[in-house]
Amino acid sequence: MTMEQLAEASGVSARAISDMERGHSRAPQTRTLAALADGLGLDPRQRAGLADIARQSRSQTGAGRPRLCELPRTIGDFVGRxxxxxxxxxxxxxxxxxxxxxxxxxxxxxxxxxxxxxxxxxxxxxxxxxxxxxxxxxxxxxxxxxxxxxxxxxxxxxxxxxxxxxxxxxxxxxxxxxxxxxxxxxxxxxxxxxxxxxxxxxxxxxxxxxxxxxxxxxxxxxxxLDPLAPEESATLLQGIAAQAVDPAVAAEVATVGEFCGHLPLALRIAGTRLATRPAWTVAHLVARLADADRRLAVLATGDTGVAAAFALSHAQLPEEAATLFRRLAHVPGVDFAAPIAAVLTGNDLPDAVDGLEQLVDLGLLQPEGADRYRFHDLIRLYAAERLRIEEPPGTRAETARLMRDWLLATAIVAGRWFEPGYGCLPDGWSGLVPLATTEEADAWLQAEAGNWLGALRVAAAAGDDQLVVDVAESMHWFSDRMVFWAGWYEVYGMSRAAAARLPDRAQELAHLNYFAWAAMLPARRPIEGAEIAMGAYELAVRLGDKRQQGWALQYAASAWRFSRTNLDRAYQAALESLRVFGEIGDHDAYVQQFQGLGLLLMDQGRLDEAIEQFRTAIREVAARPVSPMPARGALAGAHTFMAECLVRAERWAEALAMAEAALPLVDGFANTSMTGQVHLTLARARIGLGMPAMARDHLVLALQMIDRNLPDHIGLAREQLAAIDGSA
CATH class of the missing domain: 3.40.50.300 (P-loop containing nucleotide triphosphate hydrolases)
Known part of the structure; x- marks a missing residue:
């Protein structure tokens, strides 16, 4: 063979073979020798002879010494990836x-x-x-x-x-x-x-x-590389510590994984702590890790520690980026955008973005989508530790106050876009985020919900009662855009308590009603919601406040409908609410009541009567001076639920036309769950008309959009989709 032929046959490069022949390569690896033996077609005796020659060469030349740049030892319990x-x-x-x-x-x-x-x-x-x-x-x-x-x-x-x-x-x-x-x-x-x-x-x-x-x-x-999956974290812990193997402690093992942020280094340290302390149980380790202020200290052993690993990256930060890093520990939510960073540091927006990208580049921050960021849980704890060490209490308090005030002021401006009495930016307002349209306001409020809610908690704890009430009040109409968000129960629970401490009883009454709605719908606690609403009604009667009487009756009627109790009482309460709003000339509230009446009738199978209520809502919106937002909300609900009524009545063509009319009303205006309900109705109407192939895309969208709090709708969409796919 020529050298080139041997290289082709063995897979070992011609240069490497040449180096061996000329003595430049004194200790070829075992795999290289095996590849050459295969290429030469050596029999077992010849292969053994070649191995002996290699051993003699190492002995004579001292090549048995450790090779330069040898790979480290492979981890025997490597998991995942x-x-x-x-x-x-x-x-x-x-x-x-x-x-x-x-x-x-x-x-x-x-x-x-x-x-x-x-x-x-x-x-x-x-x-x-x-x-x-x-x-x-x-x-x-x-x-x-x-x-x-x-x-x-x-x-x-x-x-x-x-x-x-x-x-x-x-x-x-x-x-x-x-x-x-x-x-x-x-x-x-x-x-x-x-x-x-x-x-x-x-x-x-x-x-x-x-x-x-x-x-x-x-x-x-x-x-x-991302953190491990929960099941991989459990496998890693079980491979290190015998205490973690018992199936009976699976829940505790999962909790350890969560406390470690599914970070392999943290998991190895936690597992080693268990393995070197046989008397410990997994529950004992969970108790140690549960204290967030001590967690980083627990996740250290010998000369290895999670905080020490983070410190190496932190040491490479310039001072301005280090300031940003530690102050981001003030952010209450899971993720955030650049304007919050600008508020925390006093920088302009481009500089804040640059600082955030520096942190991303060093692995101290994770990008979340196109323009948002988040901490790994353990890095957040490290940032909080640096904040306590490097900034005096007064500076920390002032920075936190600036962030809180900015978040709540921006939330009020954004929320008032949806109020009939506002619907625009205040004169002379300028801010770090674009809020020039309802779409921009909606996007900011939803994206930053965890942060402005966290700021609201701080305000409530500080006793800033009027600020808490003002923020919650500004969200009243916007709340329909994310109706199933569980945070509303907390928002209006705090505002109800804050308003009760203020001298304005009318304000207290309004927020008692808001709390009734939050308990009834977002929190899915309708019986509690009905009790709160009737308490609000009694207070409204004592105060002679007709408008709040109407709202309390509406919320009570909806709560009884959701709980499937007192349906007759619910219908009478809804009728009385309609009468009250008509009597006082509250057109914005008046047109909303037909939706509740129609839904009550639909639930009882009185489809023709329900359809007439929805038609009446559409006529009344056209006849009355209703504000734009309440008008669109009433029309969106009336078209959506009338289309569903028509499907239930198997009036397929009418249902299809009504759902098609509903789609532009709900798309981009109502919560996505309502848009999903319209897609479900479109699919059912097309199936009823013998067009199942045209229904499939609507069903897929419905399953993507409908909130999990509507299991009946989700179940129906899955059933219809399975039927279509099964017949294909």
């Missing part, structure tokens, strides 16, 4: 020569890269080399030193290694061009450190790990 390992292996098949594995501290990037190198051993018979670039150290490895180590690992004689970094980089690429080698470049600091170490054209490959995305590297594939 199947999809990412398959993705990386597929990239190898595609001939991609650089893969960047990135993510926050503690995700197990090094373990992943080493496991990948072991899995791919057969594809790289000329060597797999590991180099820790010490990217999180105060003094990362210099490029020149890294190049020398890699060249020596490739058995380039020290006398032949070039003098300059540029020449060494070229030399490394030349060596790798002829060899099937895998480089694991672990813990990279930045692009400038990595770029000279990467292979060029040829069969070689590099796997780079970094806490940074390394966005400046061109023509590379990136794999982002």
């Amino acid at each position: 199947s999809a990412e390992l398959e993705q990386a292996a597929a990239l190898t098949e595609e001939g991609k020569d650089v893969v960047v594995v990135h993510g926050q501290a503690g995700l197990g990037k090094t373990a992943f890269a080493v496991k990948l190198a072991e899995d791919l051993a057969g594809r790289f018979p000329d060597g797999r080399f590991y180099l820790d670039l010490r990217g999180t150290d105060d003094d990362p490895m210099a490029v020149g030193e890294a190049l020398v180590r890699l060249l020596r690992a490739c058995e380039v004689s020290p006398r032949r290694i070039a003098e300059t970094d540029e020449e060494r980089s070229s030399q490394l690429r030349a060596v790798l061009r002829e060899r099937r080698c895998l480089l694991v470049l672990d813990n990279a600091a930045n692009e400038a450190q990595v770029r000279p170490l990467l292979p060029g054209d040829g069969p070689g490959m590099a796997v780079v790990t970094s806490r940074r995305v390394l966005g400046g590297l061109d023509d590379v594939r990136r794999i982002a």
